[in-house]
Amino acid sequence: MSAFRLDGRVALVTGGARGIGAATCRAFQKAGATVIIADRNFAEAESLARELPGSQAAACDITDE
8 A cells, every 4th residue: 555645635435434435434544545434324424433543524415415
């Protein structure tokens, strides 16, 4: 991962609280990005945000305009 760096960048991951989204959040945070975990399930997003320093949770349902 040393060649893949996202220092100073912000990553917004929709559906980020579980599964592939959570794995993506972990990878982006490990690469140096500030991660915003957007998910319908705010409690799960918050739980993951506590696990990843510098990240934030956001309640978001992308199916609702």
